[in-house]
Amino acid sequence: MLDPEKYENNKSVAARDAAxxxxxxxxxxxxxxxxxxILDYGCGAGSTGYNFILPQVEKFESHLYSVDISEPMLEFARNKYSHPRITYGKGDIEKDFPWENVKFDKIFSIYVxxxxxxxxxxxxxxxxxxxxxGFFGFTLVPKSYYRTSFKILGESEKWKGYMKGYEDHILQWMEYEDGKxxxxxxxxxQSIGFNIVKLEVVQRSFQFNDMNTYLELYLSINPFLKSIPEDLHPSFKDDLRRYVTDFAGIPFDSEQIISKYEFVLAVVQKPQ
Ligand SMILES: C[S@@+](CC[C@H](N)C(=O)[O-])C[C@H]1O[C@@H](n2cnc3c(N)ncnc32)[C@H](O)[C@@H]1O
Structure with a gap:
């Protein structure tokens, strides 16, 4: 299960980028x-849509449909970020999209x-x-320690029993040569028919002064945690810490970490 409260409390890096x-x-x-x-696809706990998309929606007397695959995320969003101009729904674009009869003029999908x-x-x-x-604007992270850690932990004797199917999270379409x-x-x-209005690769870094925040952000969106017994969570967190500190080339007990990442920012348009 994803943890909306933890995600909201630790998403400083995602919040900075959304803003x-x-x-x-x-x-x-x-x-x-x-x-x-207007669609916010993968709205998560709701704050990005509420804080940054809703003002524009109100200005143009439009309506925001916010969808996520995770019921806990939606429950949090409905409680904290409800608004007459927002309708929340659970679904997945590939299987069970909740508004079959609505056509969208704008779609946002931030880090999904x-x-x-x-x-x-x-x-x-x-x-x-x-x-x-219509326009479709999104950000996505083509390569991240988050997904590569699945391979390391998912293949380890200790965790493989709890991380079955981790391969599905290693995206074949992205995890190939660097920078492509x-x-x-x-x-x-382009092959689908979209016109590219803007597509750029943005290099970023973010300094976490508290390693715990960094690890908790990761854990809040980790789909395997629910399969791991609670008494093993501290040990999983330790192994994660080992992985990320090795990856960053810093000592295991470092309290600060600079997270370097890149993302694709795109705005594309369906032809008239
Ligand atoms: C990193 S969060 C971003 C949330 C939000 N856009 C924000 O800016 O805070 C990613 C979200 O995507 C959702 N998600 C993952 N796979 C999805 C899918 N196939 N369809 C819809 N939502 C999905 C997750 O449940 C999670 O809430």
């Missing part, structure tokens, strides 16, 4: 019409698409639920 890049995505999209249908293994199929479906001329993520995603988007 900077959602307004940028909004600026790149064209806003001419009122009464649009790297959780989807069949990205071509998912992007085709996004294309199909958009109105002609944007080319792969560009080709897929």
């Amino acid at each position: 900077e890049f959602v307004p940028k995505i909004i600026e790149i999209m064209e806003w001419k019409n009122n009464h649009e249908n 698409l790297h959780f989807i293994s069949d990205i071509r199929n998912a992007l085709k479906r996004f294309y199909n639920i958009m109105n002609p001329g 993520g944007h080319e792969v995603i560009t080709n897929i988007l």
